[in-house]
Amino acid sequence: MWEDEPKRTGKPYLWGLFLLVLLGMSSIFFLRPGVKPLPQPMTPAAVDSPVVTLIGAKAHGKPLFSADAQTGVWAVHAAGDRAVVTFLNALGDEQWAETVPAESALIASSGRYLVIGEVGQPKFHVYHTRQKLVLVGIAPGPLQALSISRTGEVVAAFTVPEADPVVLRAEIAMYSALGHLTWRHSLAEQQPIAVKQSADGNTVALLSLRFARDVMGSLTLYSRHGERLFAQDLAGRPGMLTVRDDGESVAVTSGNSIHVFDRQGQLLVRHDAGGVVEMLRYYGSHPTFVVLRRALLNLRSEHRAVVLGENGRIVLEHRSRQPIVALTTFVPRGDIFIGTTTGALVVSYNGQPRWNLTHTWQGAYRVSTLDGVHYLIIMDDGQVLQVRGQ
Secondary structure (H helix, E strand, C coil), X not given: CCCCCCCCCCCHHHHHHHHHHHHHHXXXXXXXXXXXXCXXXXXXXXXXXXXXXXXXXXXXXXXXXXXXXXXXEEEEEEECCEEEEEEEECCCCEEEEEEXXXXXXXXXXXXXXXXXXXXXXXXXXEEEXXXXXXXXXXXXXXXXXXXXXXXXXEEEEXXXXXXXXXXXXXXXXXXXXXXXXXXEEEEECEEEEEEEECCCCCEEEEEEEEECCCEEEEEEEEECCCCEEEEEEECCCEEEEEECCCCXXXXXXXXXXXXXXXXXXXXXXXXXXXXXXXXXXXXXXXEEEEEEEXXXXXXXXXXXEEEECCCCCEEEEEEECXXXXXXXXXXXXXXXXXXXXXXXXXXXXXXXXXXXXXXXXXXXXXXXXXXXXXXXXXXXXXXXXXXXXX
C-alpha cells in the first residue's frame, strides 16, 4: 500500500517575517541610512507664546513676494493683470504702494532695491524704498528672468526674436543702476530659467535648459564685469537657484539633488534630497531647503526643512505632516522661521526652539523679519500680521 503523504504543517513565523519585511520597506522613507535627524523642535512650557497683532494695512490681494528691505519690508501682491508693489516699515505699516502691469510677474530684491517685470514682456521697473520708482528699463527681447543687487544693478535674461522660428536665441545682460548697458552675452541654444546675483553683484549665476543632443540643465557663472567664470552641465532637470550673499558659492537643484559649486566651478556638495525641492536659499553659508517626500508603500507625504553643513551633512532637520509654505532666516541671531498651513515656529541653528504657535492663516502666506524678534506675516488675502517673539 501507498504510504500516507506527509501532512503540510503551517509555518506562522513566515507570515510574521513577511510583515516585518513590509514594515522595513515602508520605513525606508523615514529611516535613511547615514542620516540622524534631530528631534522635531518643541517649545518648552516655560517659553512664553509670541504675541500676534493685526496691523491696519490694506488688503491688496494675494501675496506674491516679500523680503527684508534693510529699513522695512518689500511686499508684492497680485491684483488681476497687475501687481501691487508696497513698502512696509519695520512695524508693518504701509509707507507707499504702486501698481505695475505684470500678470505673470518676475520679482527680485536686494536690500533697498526691487525689480519687477513680466514674463514674455521686455519692460522692467526698478523701485527704491525712498524714491519709489527710479528706473524703467527695456530689454532687447521678452524677459525670462530678473535679478538685482544691493547697489541697483539689474541682470536680465531674455529671448531674442529670430527670422527662423525654429532657432532659439537667448541672451543675458547687466544694466547699471542708471539703466546703462554694462555687458551682454549670447546664450547658444539655451532657455533661461533663473538668474541670481550675490548681494554686491560680484557673482552672477544663470540657470537654463540647454538644447544639444540631449536636453539638460546648465549652470553658468559670470563676474560683475561679464567674464564667464565657468559653465557646468546638470544631468537632471534644473529647478531652483540661489547664490550666497558673499558670492563664494551657489546652490542649484537638479532633479531631486542639490549641487553646491564654488566660483571656480568646483563641486563642493552633492546632496540627495529624496523628493521634490520646493524652496532653496542660503542660511549664512549653509544651503537651506524645503523638500516634499513620500513613503514608498502608502505614498504618505512628509515635508522637511533642512539645513546642510559645509560638507553636505544635515545639521538641522524639521519634519512636518503639514505643507511648509514659509521659510525665512535671520543670520545675526542664528534663527530659522518655519511656517506650515497650521502652525509656525522659530528655531535656532543648534536646534533650540525660540517659540511656536498654531494658527488659522492657511494659504501660502509670506514672512519677513528685520530683527529676528518681530516677524511680519502677509496673509493670503494681503492683510498683515505682526508676530512678536522673544
